[in-house]
Amino acid sequence: MLAPAPPRPVAGLIERARGVPGAPYWGAVLLVMASLVVRLWLDPILSQGYGFTCFYPAVILTAYWLGGRPALLATALSTVIVYCFMGPAPLTLQLDGRAAVGLSFFLFSSLLLNHILSSIRGRFNDLARSHARVEALATGQAELFREHAQRTTDHLQLIAAILQVSARGETDPAVSRVLSNAASRTLVISRTHRAFVDDEAKTIHFEAFARRLADAAAGRGGLPSDRVLFGGGEVAVPIEQATSLGLILLEYLSTLRASKPDAMLLVTLNETGGERVMMLAAGGAIDIPGPRDATLVEAMTEQLGGRLRVDRGSAGCDVRIAFPTTLQPPPVWDPLTFSLH
Structure with missing residues (x-):
């Protein structure tokens, strides 16, 4: 008192x-x-x-x-x-x-x-x-607002990736340009929103984040958490990159649960110079597939400004995503000079 x-x-x-x-x-x-x-x-x-x-x-x-x-x-x-x-x-x-x-x-x-x-x-x-x-x-309301704002930002980032996927799969060049512009603008809005809630420069330790993500995914269609191993040490990444990497990890966890539930997965993130590399190495089973939704994984990799490589062998599958340590600028807008209507 x-x-x-x-x-x-x-x-x-x-x-x-x-x-x-x-x-x-x-x-x-x-x-x-x-x-x-x-x-x-x-x-x-x-x-x-x-x-x-x-x-x-x-x-x-x-x-x-x-x-x-x-x-x-x-x-x-x-x-x-x-x-x-x-x-x-x-x-x-x-x-x-x-x-x-x-x-x-x-x-x-x-x-x-x-x-x-x-x-x-x-x-x-x-x-x-x-x-x-x-x-x-007031503190409780601020925390609720921050949580809501964080979810909104993550959803906008995911929408931007989905729009980019749709643009890549669109046969009409004009529609593809419109979807690409929409994806770029949505990513700009997502980053602006993240900056508004003071999370633009915030970083998190990826291993701790990935562990919690794997635990949460285990009860929702992902590989059991006791079959997911982690390595690579403590690497801190911006929240936007963590979101993209987390979506890729969730996609592969659900793929392995659906196709090879007995497989083991090693998740590592290493940083060398100006580049980070996330490796998802699956083993312990025969004929392990790559990510089921490869298009989404490619879109998230593109959002990271990185490179995706999937190496499949008889005893395992390696998913490697290499990307710059700094956030990449959204694609330059290319507006149409005419209306689609």
Whole structure:
């Protein structure tokens, strides 16, 4: 629970003392003892009075820093010290009017100050709790927005790849140009959207990302995760490249699950100079196929600005994607000079 902040040295002391049982009450006693030291130091001046004035700071600071109940203890302790031990006749009941007025005024003032400062602390605490709730809500909304924005960006990137695939398979050159332009523009929108949510320059460790992807895919039509191995060390890649590589990996995991569920797959990503190479090496079975949706894999490789090579043998299949470490610019637009309608 938050309260009005004391000065930094005092705040540090309070923070260290929080674990001590009854720390606020011990703090109240210490403040009263400090006031007593001041009172004794000023005793030549205040010898004819009871000196309640010196104990007001102890009550006020206790109420402000430690709370209402410790402040009541400080009030009671200060009253006992001044009234019983520092009067004209110590340890005797003072019945004169001056003593009664001083005592009454001190008690009334202390209780009033305690009530006011406790109310202020309560308002501060309510405000702090409200602020914490609003901050938590805002943080949650921001995280939801970021997750939604990330999904939207990934979907736009996938749409760009699908449009590029459609463009490559289109026999009409005009339609192919339109689809290629649409793919390029969608990729630009995807990157702009990623930059808007501050993820443009963000990188992730590919191996950890691929492991989680393989675990998630195992229950959704992918190769069992215990048949997927990883190597190559910790290579960090931009999120856009990780998305493209993840789609290629998912495609091959589903291909192996459908055709060779007993196969083993080794996933590696290495970086040399300005080039990264992802290798999907499948083995442990006979006549292992390449990716089933080769067109999609080629489109994602093209989006990476890379090169795809599939080597099939009697005992395995290697899918190799080499691509630059930097993001490649989208294809230049080539708009039509006439309408298709």
